[in-house]
Amino acid sequence: MTEELLVRWLALAGARVAAARERLTDLDAAIGDGDHGINLDRGFRELLRRLETGLLPSDPPAAVLEGAGRALLGTVGGASGALYGRGLQRAGAALLGPGDGDPAPPDERGREEWAAIAFGAAVDAIAALGRASTGEKTMLDALVPARAAFGAAVGAGATLVMATRRAAEAAEAGAEATIPLIAKKGRASYLGERSVGHLDPGAVSSALLLRALADAAAEA
Amino acid sequence: MIALALVGHSGELLRALRLMVAQAAPAVPVATAGGTATGSLGTSSPGIEEALRAALRASDGEGVVVLFDLGSAALALEIALEELPDDDRARIAVSDGPLVEGSVRAAVEAAGGASLAQVCAAADAERATAKLPPDWPARPDGRGAAR
Numbered sequence: 309m310t311e312e313l314l315v316r317w318l319a320l321a322g323a324r325v326a327a328a329r330e331r332l333t334d335l336d337a338a339i340g341d342g343d344h345g346i347n348l349d350r351g352f353r354e355l356l357r358r359l360e361t362g363l364l365p366s367d368p369p370a371a372v373l374e375g376a377g378r379a380l381l382g383t384v385g386g387a388s389g390a391l392y393g394r395g396l397q398r399a400g401a402a403l404l405g406p407g408d409g410d411p412a413p414p415d416e417r418g419r420e421e422w423a424a425i426a427f428g429a430a431v432d433a434i435a436a437l438g439r440a441s442t443g444e445k446t447m448l449d450a451l452v453p454a455r456a457a458f459g460a461a462v463g464a465g466a467t468l469v470m471a472t473r474r475a476a477e478a479a480e481a482g483a484e485a486t487i488p489l490i491a492k493k494g495r496a497s498y499l500g501e502r503s504v505g506h507l508d509p510g511a512v513s514s515a516l517l518l519r520a521l522a523d524a525a526a527e528a
Numbered sequence: 529m530i531a532l533a534l535v536g537h538s539g540e541l542l543r544a545l546r547l548m549v550a551q552a553a554p555a556v557p558v559a560t561a562g563g564t565a566t567g568s569l570g571t572s573s574p575g576i577e578e579a580l581r582a583a584l585r586a587s588d589g590e591g592v593v594v595l596f597d598l599g600s601a602a603l604a605l606e607i608a609l610e611e612l613p614d615d616d617r618a619r620i621a622v623s624d625g626p627l628v629e630g631s632v633r634a635a636v637e638a639a640g641g642a643s644l645a646q647v648c649a650a651a652d653a654e655r656a657t658a659k660l661p662p663d664w665p666a667r668p669d670g671r672g673a674a675r
Contacts, residue, residue, distance in 0.1 A: 341599075381573045381607060382573070382575065383570075386571075386599065387603055389571075390571070391603070394607055437603055437606065437607070438603070
Protein backbone atom coordinates (compact mmCIF):
# COMPACT_ATOMS: atom_id res chain seq x y z
CA MET A 309 0.00 0.00 0.00
CA THR A 310 1.60 3.25 -1.06
CA GLU A 311 1.20 6.62 0.61
CA GLU A 312 0.01 8.21 -2.66
CA LEU A 313 -2.87 5.75 -2.85
CA LEU A 314 -3.76 6.32 0.79
CA VAL A 315 -3.84 10.09 0.41
CA ARG A 316 -5.90 9.82 -2.77
CA TRP A 317 -8.27 7.41 -1.01
CA LEU A 318 -8.77 9.68 2.00
CA ALA A 319 -9.50 12.66 -0.25
CA LEU A 320 -11.97 10.69 -2.35
CA ALA A 321 -13.55 9.14 0.75
CA GLY A 322 -14.00 12.62 2.24
CA ALA A 323 -15.74 13.82 -0.91
CA ARG A 324 -17.99 10.75 -1.05
CA VAL A 325 -18.88 11.06 2.63
CA ALA A 326 -19.77 14.73 2.12
CA ALA A 327 -21.97 13.82 -0.86
CA ALA A 328 -23.65 11.00 1.11
CA ARG A 329 -24.03 13.05 4.29
CA GLU A 330 -27.82 13.43 4.03
CA ARG A 331 -28.38 9.84 2.93
CA LEU A 332 -26.32 8.39 5.78
CA THR A 333 -28.02 10.67 8.25
CA ASP A 334 -31.49 9.69 6.97
CA LEU A 335 -30.60 6.00 7.24
CA ASP A 336 -29.43 6.60 10.79
CA ALA A 337 -32.53 8.63 11.66
CA ALA A 338 -34.63 5.58 10.75
CA ILE A 339 -32.99 3.24 13.29
CA GLY A 340 -30.38 5.19 15.27
CA ASP A 341 -29.84 8.75 16.42
CA GLY A 342 -29.68 10.43 13.04
CA ASP A 343 -26.14 11.76 13.13
CA HIS A 344 -24.01 9.25 11.20
CA GLY A 345 -23.60 11.34 8.03
CA ILE A 346 -23.09 14.57 9.93
CA ASN A 347 -20.52 12.98 12.24
CA LEU A 348 -18.50 11.24 9.54
CA ASP A 349 -18.53 14.34 7.34
CA ARG A 350 -17.24 16.46 10.23
CA GLY A 351 -14.49 13.92 10.90
CA PHE A 352 -13.36 13.64 7.28
CA ARG A 353 -13.36 17.43 6.86
CA GLU A 354 -10.99 17.72 9.82
CA LEU A 355 -8.92 14.79 8.54
CA LEU A 356 -8.50 16.46 5.12
CA ARG A 357 -7.76 19.82 6.74
CA ARG A 358 -4.95 18.21 8.72
CA LEU A 359 -3.66 16.53 5.58
CA GLU A 360 -3.65 19.81 3.64
CA THR A 361 -1.95 21.74 6.44
CA GLY A 362 0.65 19.05 7.10
CA LEU A 363 -0.66 18.31 10.62
CA LEU A 364 -1.22 14.82 9.27
CA PRO A 365 1.85 13.42 7.49
CA SER A 366 1.40 12.26 3.88
CA ASP A 367 4.04 9.53 4.26
CA PRO A 368 5.01 6.83 5.21
CA PRO A 369 1.79 4.77 4.95
CA ALA A 370 1.82 3.76 8.63
CA ALA A 371 1.92 7.44 9.68
CA VAL A 372 -0.85 8.41 7.26
CA LEU A 373 -3.13 5.71 8.66
CA GLU A 374 -2.25 6.52 12.27
CA GLY A 375 -2.85 10.26 11.75
CA ALA A 376 -6.07 9.66 9.82
CA GLY A 377 -7.34 7.43 12.61
CA ARG A 378 -6.42 9.98 15.24
CA ALA A 379 -8.30 12.71 13.34
CA LEU A 380 -11.46 10.61 13.23
CA LEU A 381 -11.09 9.59 16.89
CA GLY A 382 -10.99 13.22 17.93
CA THR A 383 -13.70 14.69 15.75
CA VAL A 384 -16.36 12.22 14.55
CA GLY A 385 -17.83 12.00 18.03
CA GLY A 386 -20.00 8.89 17.77
CA ALA A 387 -19.26 5.19 17.96
CA SER A 388 -18.39 5.18 14.25
CA GLY A 389 -15.52 7.59 14.96
CA ALA A 390 -14.10 5.35 17.65
CA LEU A 391 -14.44 2.27 15.44
CA TYR A 392 -13.16 3.68 12.14
CA GLY A 393 -10.51 5.71 13.94
CA ARG A 394 -9.16 2.74 15.85
CA GLY A 395 -9.37 0.57 12.73
CA LEU A 396 -7.21 2.99 10.74
CA GLN A 397 -4.71 3.29 13.59
CA ARG A 398 -4.38 -0.48 13.89
CA ALA A 399 -4.02 -0.81 10.11
CA GLY A 400 -1.13 1.64 10.36
CA ALA A 401 0.43 -0.21 13.29
CA ALA A 402 0.26 -3.46 11.30
CA LEU A 403 2.66 -1.91 8.77
CA LEU A 404 5.27 -1.26 11.47
CA GLY A 405 7.97 -3.60 12.65
CA PRO A 406 8.21 -4.93 16.20
CA GLY A 407 10.41 -1.98 17.25
CA ASP A 408 9.32 1.55 18.15
CA GLY A 409 7.79 2.98 15.04
CA ASP A 410 10.31 1.47 12.65
CA PRO A 411 8.90 0.41 9.31
CA ALA A 412 8.69 -3.34 8.98
CA PRO A 413 11.85 -4.73 7.36
CA PRO A 414 11.56 -5.20 3.62
CA ASP A 415 10.74 -8.75 2.66
CA GLU A 416 9.33 -10.73 -0.23
CA ARG A 417 5.77 -9.65 0.46
CA GLY A 418 4.31 -7.29 -2.11
CA ARG A 419 2.15 -4.28 -1.42
CA GLU A 420 -0.99 -6.36 -1.99
CA GLU A 421 -0.06 -8.68 0.86
CA TRP A 422 0.80 -5.79 3.14
CA ALA A 423 -2.53 -4.20 2.29
CA ALA A 424 -4.31 -7.44 3.21
CA ILE A 425 -2.47 -7.50 6.54
CA ALA A 426 -3.44 -3.88 7.26
CA PHE A 427 -7.05 -4.48 6.19
CA GLY A 428 -7.29 -7.52 8.45
CA ALA A 429 -5.84 -5.59 11.41
CA ALA A 430 -8.43 -2.83 10.93
CA VAL A 431 -11.36 -5.25 10.82
CA ASP A 432 -10.06 -7.18 13.83
CA ALA A 433 -9.70 -3.95 15.82
CA ILE A 434 -13.23 -2.85 14.94
CA ALA A 435 -14.71 -6.23 15.89
CA ALA A 436 -12.77 -6.29 19.18
CA LEU A 437 -13.67 -2.74 20.22
CA GLY A 438 -17.32 -3.14 19.25
CA ARG A 439 -17.59 -6.64 20.77
CA ALA A 440 -19.48 -7.47 17.61
CA SER A 441 -19.57 -10.08 14.88
CA THR A 442 -21.41 -10.47 11.60
CA GLY A 443 -25.20 -10.78 11.58
CA GLU A 444 -25.70 -8.06 14.19
CA LYS A 445 -26.52 -5.32 11.66
CA THR A 446 -23.28 -3.36 11.99
CA MET A 447 -20.42 -2.18 9.81
CA LEU A 448 -18.90 -5.64 10.25
CA ASP A 449 -21.58 -7.05 7.94
CA ALA A 450 -19.86 -5.09 5.17
CA LEU A 451 -16.26 -5.23 6.43
CA VAL A 452 -15.91 -8.94 7.21
CA PRO A 453 -16.97 -10.19 3.74
CA ALA A 454 -14.88 -7.41 2.20
CA ARG A 455 -11.80 -8.53 4.11
CA ALA A 456 -12.41 -12.14 3.02
CA ALA A 457 -12.87 -11.12 -0.63
CA PHE A 458 -9.76 -8.95 -0.51
CA GLY A 459 -7.67 -11.73 1.04
CA ALA A 460 -8.93 -14.31 -1.45
CA ALA A 461 -8.17 -12.01 -4.38
CA VAL A 462 -4.66 -11.24 -3.12
CA GLY A 463 -4.06 -14.93 -2.45
CA ALA A 464 -5.00 -15.66 -6.05
CA GLY A 465 -2.47 -13.11 -7.26
CA ALA A 466 -4.83 -10.21 -7.99
CA THR A 467 -3.50 -6.67 -8.32
CA LEU A 468 -4.44 -3.99 -5.79
CA VAL A 469 -6.92 -2.55 -8.31
CA MET A 470 -8.72 -5.88 -8.69
CA ALA A 471 -8.56 -6.84 -5.00
CA THR A 472 -9.97 -3.50 -3.83
CA ARG A 473 -12.76 -3.82 -6.41
CA ARG A 474 -13.65 -7.29 -5.06
CA ALA A 475 -13.62 -5.89 -1.53
CA ALA A 476 -15.95 -3.02 -2.49
CA GLU A 477 -18.37 -5.40 -4.21
CA ALA A 478 -18.43 -7.72 -1.20
CA ALA A 479 -18.97 -4.75 1.14
CA GLU A 480 -21.86 -3.43 -0.95
CA ALA A 481 -23.51 -6.86 -1.00
CA GLY A 482 -22.92 -7.18 2.74
CA ALA A 483 -24.48 -3.78 3.39
CA GLU A 484 -27.59 -4.66 1.32
CA ALA A 485 -27.87 -7.90 3.27
CA THR A 486 -28.30 -5.96 6.55
CA ILE A 487 -31.89 -5.01 5.58
CA PRO A 488 -33.60 -8.11 7.08
CA LEU A 489 -31.33 -8.23 10.15
CA ILE A 490 -32.31 -7.29 13.70
CA ALA A 491 -29.90 -4.74 15.16
CA LYS A 492 -27.98 -6.08 18.16
CA LYS A 493 -25.58 -3.20 18.80
CA GLY A 494 -25.75 0.51 19.48
CA ARG A 495 -28.77 2.77 19.48
CA ALA A 496 -30.46 0.75 16.72
CA SER A 497 -30.69 -2.23 19.08
CA TYR A 498 -33.23 -0.27 21.17
CA LEU A 499 -35.67 -0.83 18.30
CA GLY A 500 -35.35 -4.62 18.31
CA GLU A 501 -37.50 -6.10 15.56
CA ARG A 502 -38.48 -2.65 14.30
CA SER A 503 -34.92 -2.34 12.95
CA VAL A 504 -35.82 -4.99 10.34
CA GLY A 505 -36.37 -3.56 6.85
CA HIS A 506 -33.72 -0.87 7.13
CA LEU A 507 -30.15 -0.70 5.86
CA ASP A 508 -27.53 -0.38 8.56
CA PRO A 509 -25.93 3.08 8.18
CA GLY A 510 -22.53 1.84 9.39
CA ALA A 511 -22.48 -0.98 6.85
CA VAL A 512 -23.44 1.51 4.14
CA SER A 513 -20.65 3.92 5.10
CA SER A 514 -18.16 1.04 5.23
CA ALA A 515 -19.15 0.03 1.70
CA LEU A 516 -18.83 3.65 0.60
CA LEU A 517 -15.32 3.92 2.07
CA LEU A 518 -14.24 0.70 0.36
CA ARG A 519 -15.75 1.76 -2.98
CA ALA A 520 -13.71 4.97 -2.66
CA LEU A 521 -10.60 2.84 -2.04
CA ALA A 522 -11.29 0.76 -5.17
CA ASP A 523 -11.86 3.89 -7.26
CA ALA A 524 -8.72 5.54 -5.86
CA ALA A 525 -6.71 2.41 -6.73
CA ALA A 526 -8.18 2.33 -10.25
CA GLU A 527 -7.15 5.95 -10.84
CA ALA A 528 -3.47 5.13 -10.43
CA MET B 529 -6.57 12.69 47.17
CA ILE B 530 -8.34 10.64 44.51
CA ALA B 531 -9.30 12.77 41.50
CA LEU B 532 -12.27 12.41 39.15
CA ALA B 533 -12.31 12.36 35.36
CA LEU B 534 -15.73 13.04 33.84
CA VAL B 535 -16.26 11.88 30.27
CA GLY B 536 -19.24 12.66 28.06
CA HIS B 537 -20.75 13.96 24.86
CA SER B 538 -21.18 17.59 25.85
CA GLY B 539 -18.70 20.10 27.25
CA GLU B 540 -21.60 22.16 28.59
CA LEU B 541 -23.09 19.19 30.42
CA LEU B 542 -19.75 18.42 32.08
CA ARG B 543 -19.07 22.05 32.99
CA ALA B 544 -22.37 22.11 34.87
CA LEU B 545 -21.68 18.74 36.45
CA ARG B 546 -18.29 20.00 37.59
CA LEU B 547 -20.06 22.84 39.44
CA MET B 548 -22.36 20.34 41.15
CA VAL B 549 -19.39 18.20 42.16
CA ALA B 550 -17.46 21.22 43.41
CA GLN B 551 -20.41 22.26 45.54
CA ALA B 552 -20.46 18.84 47.21
CA ALA B 553 -16.69 18.44 47.53
CA PRO B 554 -14.70 21.56 46.57
CA ALA B 555 -11.26 20.08 47.31
CA VAL B 556 -11.54 17.12 44.93
CA PRO B 557 -9.63 17.60 41.66
CA VAL B 558 -11.83 17.13 38.58
CA ALA B 559 -10.83 16.88 34.91
CA THR B 560 -13.42 16.76 32.14
CA ALA B 561 -13.52 15.58 28.53
CA GLY B 562 -16.77 16.56 26.86
CA GLY B 563 -17.53 17.00 23.18
CA THR B 564 -15.28 16.54 20.15
CA ALA B 565 -12.05 18.35 19.30
CA THR B 566 -14.07 20.75 17.14
CA GLY B 567 -16.65 21.44 19.85
CA SER B 568 -19.51 19.27 18.60
CA LEU B 569 -21.55 16.82 20.63
CA GLY B 570 -19.66 13.54 20.82
CA THR B 571 -16.67 11.90 22.44
CA SER B 572 -12.98 12.18 21.56
CA SER B 573 -10.46 9.58 22.69
CA PRO B 574 -7.49 11.99 22.39
CA GLY B 575 -9.43 14.46 24.54
CA ILE B 576 -10.22 11.77 27.10
CA GLU B 577 -6.58 10.69 27.21
CA GLU B 578 -5.58 14.28 28.00
CA ALA B 579 -8.17 14.53 30.79
CA LEU B 580 -7.00 11.23 32.31
CA ARG B 581 -3.41 12.45 32.36
CA ALA B 582 -4.46 15.78 33.87
CA ALA B 583 -6.51 14.03 36.56
CA LEU B 584 -3.60 11.70 37.41
CA ARG B 585 -1.29 14.70 37.86
CA ALA B 586 -3.89 16.51 39.97
CA SER B 587 -4.24 13.47 42.24
CA ASP B 588 -0.47 13.46 42.82
CA GLY B 589 -0.47 9.97 41.43
CA GLU B 590 -2.94 8.64 44.00
CA GLY B 591 -5.50 7.62 41.44
CA VAL B 592 -8.43 8.60 39.28
CA VAL B 593 -12.02 7.41 39.16
CA VAL B 594 -13.71 7.87 35.78
CA LEU B 595 -17.41 8.37 35.18
CA PHE B 596 -18.88 8.52 31.70
CA ASP B 597 -22.16 8.90 29.83
CA LEU B 598 -23.78 6.88 27.08
CA GLY B 599 -23.05 5.27 23.72
CA SER B 600 -19.62 5.93 22.25
CA ALA B 601 -18.20 7.22 25.55
CA ALA B 602 -17.22 3.69 26.66
CA LEU B 603 -15.54 2.98 23.29
CA ALA B 604 -13.59 6.24 23.30
CA LEU B 605 -12.64 5.72 26.95
CA GLU B 606 -11.33 2.23 26.20
CA ILE B 607 -9.14 3.59 23.39
CA ALA B 608 -7.83 6.38 25.63
CA LEU B 609 -6.94 3.88 28.39
CA GLU B 610 -5.06 1.67 25.91
CA GLU B 611 -2.88 4.67 25.01
CA LEU B 612 -1.68 5.18 28.59
CA PRO B 613 1.38 3.47 30.06
CA ASP B 614 0.61 0.45 32.28
CA ASP B 615 1.56 2.18 35.53
CA ASP B 616 -0.81 5.07 34.77
CA ARG B 617 -3.60 2.71 33.81
CA ALA B 618 -3.12 0.79 37.06
CA ARG B 619 -4.06 3.95 38.97
CA ILE B 620 -7.32 4.50 37.07
CA ALA B 621 -10.66 2.88 37.93
CA VAL B 622 -13.68 3.23 35.67
CA SER B 623 -17.05 3.32 37.40
CA ASP B 624 -20.15 1.79 35.85
CA GLY B 625 -22.31 4.13 37.94
CA PRO B 626 -24.61 6.85 36.58
CA LEU B 627 -22.72 9.99 35.56
CA VAL B 628 -24.45 12.61 37.72
CA GLU B 629 -25.24 10.66 40.86
CA GLY B 630 -22.02 8.66 40.67
CA SER B 631 -19.85 11.73 40.24
CA VAL B 632 -21.28 13.55 43.22
CA ARG B 633 -21.11 10.43 45.36
CA ALA B 634 -17.54 9.67 44.29
CA ALA B 635 -16.44 13.23 45.04
CA VAL B 636 -17.82 13.04 48.57
CA GLU B 637 -16.00 9.75 49.16
CA ALA B 638 -12.77 11.12 47.70
CA ALA B 639 -12.96 14.24 49.87
CA GLY B 640 -13.20 11.96 52.90
CA GLY B 641 -9.88 10.34 52.02
CA ALA B 642 -11.23 7.08 50.56
CA SER B 643 -9.03 4.82 48.44
CA LEU B 644 -9.29 4.36 44.69
CA ALA B 645 -11.27 1.13 45.11
CA GLN B 646 -13.55 2.67 47.74
CA VAL B 647 -14.35 5.74 45.64
CA CYS B 648 -15.07 3.59 42.60
CA ALA B 649 -17.27 1.21 44.60
CA ALA B 650 -19.27 4.12 45.98
CA ALA B 651 -19.89 5.48 42.48
CA ASP B 652 -20.79 1.99 41.22
CA ALA B 653 -23.27 1.56 44.07
CA GLU B 654 -25.29 4.52 42.82
CA ARG B 655 -26.37 2.30 39.97
CA ALA B 656 -28.38 0.11 42.30
CA THR B 657 -29.61 2.91 44.54
CA ALA B 658 -33.33 3.63 44.04
CA LYS B 659 -33.95 7.32 43.55
CA LEU B 660 -37.63 7.20 44.47
CA PRO B 661 -39.21 6.08 47.74
CA PRO B 662 -41.30 2.90 47.40
CA ASP B 663 -44.61 4.70 47.86
CA TRP B 664 -43.95 7.21 45.09
CA PRO B 665 -47.23 7.81 43.22
CA ALA B 666 -46.44 8.89 39.65
CA ARG B 667 -45.21 5.61 38.23
CA PRO B 668 -46.62 4.07 35.02
CA ASP B 669 -47.95 0.97 36.75
CA GLY B 670 -49.46 3.02 39.60
CA ARG B 671 -47.77 0.77 42.12
CA GLY B 672 -44.92 3.00 43.21
CA ALA B 673 -41.24 2.74 42.48
CA ALA B 674 -40.48 -0.35 44.56
CA ARG B 675 -37.71 -2.54 43.18
